[in-house]
Each structure stands twice: as structure tokens, then as C-alpha cells.
Amino acid sequence: MQYVQLMSQSAKSTRTASASDVPESAAGSRAAAQRLKMRRELATAAMELFATKGYEATTVDEIAAAAGVARRTFFRHFRSKEEAIFPDHDDTLIRAEAVLDAAPPHEHPLDTVCRGIKEVMRMYAASPAVSVERYRLTREVPTLREREIASVARYERLFTRYLLGHFDEHDHHDDNDDPLLAEVAASAVVTAHNHVLRRWLRAGGQGDVEAQLDHAFAIVRDTFGTGIGAGRTAGTSAPSASSVPAAVRTEGDVLVAVARTDAPLDEVMRTIERALKNNS
The missing domain is CATH 1.10.357.10 (Tetracycline Repressor, domain 2)
Known part of the structure; x- marks a missing residue:
């Protein structure tokens, strides 16, 4: 969706910096934030009315009025009053x-x-x-x-x-x-x-x-x-060493662990724990 208004070349050459100078991505982010803010305001108004009047007795017109907007604004954000309670x-x-x-x-x-x-x-x-x-x-x-x-x-x-x-x-x-x-x-x-x-x-x-x-x-x-990935058949190609965060092997009564330097600590610990259980 185009958020930056297009202007004539002559106007561009004479105007000073304004909101239309903002990159489209920034303008889009701002519009999204404003949209979410309005959705939350409508949701707050809806919940307050549901709590005081009851869900069935509350109308869309009342929700819009409580939020200070027109009925058509409500329907730009929600298709129904029940949808308004989940704005996020x-x-x-x-x-x-x-x-x-x-x-x-x-x-x-x-x-x-x-x-x-x-x-x-x-x-x-x-x-x-x-x-x-x-x-x-x-x-x-x-x-x-x-x-x-x-x-x-x-x-x-x-x-x-x-x-x-x-x-x-x-x-x-x-x-x-x-x-x-x-x-x-x-x-x-x-x-x-x-x-x-x-x-x-x-x-x-x-x-x-x-x-x-x-x-x-x-x-x-x-x-x-531990189960996901364990059902691979012998003919299935194994993951490369660079893609495995941690691996262990046993040498007699000693368990040797090798891990990538960027491997998550919790994944390394789980790998060691599984190996210890399997060798117990």
C-alpha cells in the first residue's frame, strides 16, 4: 500500500522537509502503529461496555461512540463486535x-x-x-x-x-x-x-x-x-558437522562432548543429558 503521497516535480523542488519526505517503510510502520493503537482503543471501549451492559446488549454504534469514532471507522478495523475483543x-x-x-x-x-x-x-x-x-x-x-x-x-x-x-x-x-x-x-x-x-x-x-x-x-x-529426527533410516543423509550444535561420544567410562562455539547452552546440556541416560 502506498503511504507516501506523490507530488509534482515543481512542488518537490520548492517544498521544505515534511512528513512526505519520510521513507515509505517508515511511513508504513507509523501507519501500522496508528492502526494498532486505534484497534486497542476500540477493544478497550468494547470490553468496558461488555462488562457494564453485557455482551448481547452492546451495539457496534455504542462501541464506536465510546471510542470517539464513527461507525465506519469501527468497521475499517473489525468485522464484528466479537472480533473487537482480540485486537492484537x-x-x-x-x-x-x-x-x-x-x-x-x-x-x-x-x-x-x-x-x-x-x-x-x-x-x-x-x-x-x-x-x-x-x-x-x-x-x-x-x-x-x-x-x-x-x-x-x-x-x-x-x-x-x-x-x-x-x-x-x-x-x-x-x-x-x-x-x-x-x-x-x-x-x-x-x-x-x-x-x-x-x-x-x-x-x-x-x-x-x-x-x-x-x-x-x-x-x-x-x-x-529427543524423538524428532531420531527416526531417520540408515540411507538418509546425516546432517553435516557444521549444522550439528553438539555431539557426544563415549570412550570407556568417559563421555566426550564436542559443541559449536555458537551452540545454545541449553541444547548442549540436553545432548549431554540424553547421552548420559542412554549410557546409564
């Missing part, structure tokens, strides 16, 4: 996808997915009071609950596609369970996130939610992380 999900989905796209090559894909879904938790944690009220409303209004479930399903599809993208989903044979593990692991990450989020919301948005999330993800990684 579209932008959060984009941020989560950006985390996946920028993942370092040596990172375990399950770790990348765990980092990606943290963007969702940060969205809720940025406004605890709003998130707690939203949670209360979604428990009381089935239409809002359905909208929330639909939003969660989008994240799960994103992470499942990412994990499946690291394996050949058509390579289904008796010795390769990677496609199955990829789908189950993606669901497990989303479920772990939602479990921690609900517990935090029920506690009124109190507590170190990110630490709780890290603990839940550690359980998911311990359960699924």
Missing part, C-alpha cells in the same frame, strides 16, 4: 512467524517454536488487567470463546507447518515417525502455553509467567525433542 492477534501472529523465519540454522526447531509462541504470551502480559478481563468475558460469552479458539488454531497451524517443514511429511514408513512427532509436538507446545496462560489469568495476572512458560516448555522438549 493478527500482529502477534506476524511477530511469531518472524521469529520462525529468523531462526538460526543450528537451533532445534522445537526450541524455535517455543520462542515463537512466547510472542503470544508477551501480548497478554503487556496488559495484565485487560487480559484478565478479556479472559473473564470469554468464559461468560460462548461467541467470544469460539473466537478465541479460532485464534489459537491459527498459531497451532503456523507451528505445525514450521515443524513439518523440517521433515519430509511424505516420508511415512515404519522407521520414520518425524511427521507424526512434528504435529504432536506443535500441539504440545500450544497446549503447554495455553495451560500456563490460563493459570496466570486465573491468578489475576500475577507471577512470573515467562519462568512458568520456560518450565512447561522444558517438559515438552524433554518429551518430544
